[in-house]
């Protein structure tokens with residue numbers, strides 16, 4: 001049996017103000033095998049940060065239990081803290097210090113010698129492509145550099161379990177790929193990574209297993225292919241050159257895929273969901289249109305989005321935050 005790096009049972013955190021109760025985390029179970037990447041996927045306000053903060057001992061659960069490498073997050077909080085690294089959703093390094101100064105300071109706090117701290121700092125800056133920026137105050141960094149120095153800061157001690165709260169939100173594709181590569185290297189070296197994200201694509205690229213959370217509850221759990229198969233293989237979108245031929249094109253697509261076609265608001269676009277194991281049907285769409293003499297200047301096949309996964313799982317589109325808040329009478 002695989003050892004679990006992180007386990008949670010019935011984890012609960014409610015925030016109460018005089019006016020309302022927010023069920024931020026409302027009974028979450030998690031089981032994260034050692035050496036894996038586990039994705040916690042959910043929209044704004046789903047409870048991701050609250051859950052991670054409890055697992056990282058920064059917030060005390062109201063109910064339920066959680067263990068990290070077998071240590072209880074409440075009873076053995078110190079043992080948990082020495083095993084985990086955490087990169088928060090918001091930068092936690094000191095803006096006025098340089099990249100090097102930040103990393104050296106953290107290393108010194110962990111008990112590195114002065115020389116050892118400088119060496120560790122240089123090593124991390126190099127690994128994160130920040131060597132040239134090491135001497136500059138962090139407040140002069142771009143968003144992507146900021147994320148990377150933040151990640152570097154959480155890795156000074158090479159933690160065995162790393163929590164990453166939305167590590168790539170707001171990054172451009174290149175910086176995002178760099179962060180993904182860093183995560184992969186960490187896991188190859190034996191670390192366990194639990195990351196939160198709002199992007200199905202990111203969970204898909206990185207995570208061995210994914211928990212989808214909404215309003216403080218796990219609404220689905222599985223591998224990326226398992227989750228995606230709950231919404232079909234994605235969507236086919238196309239544009240016809242001649243608006244007068246769109247209705248005809250829609251019929252052809254509907255016949256080929258066997259799923260309802262949705263017409264875009266413009267006069268030439270349409271889309272349809274691709275059914276499970278529908279790859280062959282997709283391949284037939286373009287020839288059928290060509291046979292009918294319909295010109296199609298644009299056609300694309302997209303993965304299901306988080307919105308589509310949500311719609312399929314909950315029957316409701318992703319809606320923003322605070323739906324789990326109740327007025328107190």
Ligand SMILES: Nc1ncnc2c1ncn2[C@@H]1O[C@H](COP(=O)(O)OP(=O)(O)OP(=O)(O)O)[C@@H](O)[C@H]1O
Nearest residue numbers: 015022024043044045046047048049050051321322
């Ligand atoms: N300290 C707090 N006091 C009151 N309510 C809070 C507090 N922290 C979080 N909440 C509420 O709990 C819910 C879950 O918040 P949380 O930050 O965990 O969501 P999230 O999934 O991390 O969202 P995002 O993707 O926006 O970061 C939200 O409704 C939020 O407003």
Ligand SMILES: [Mg+2]
Nearest residue numbers: 048049050089
């Ligand atoms: Mg958050």
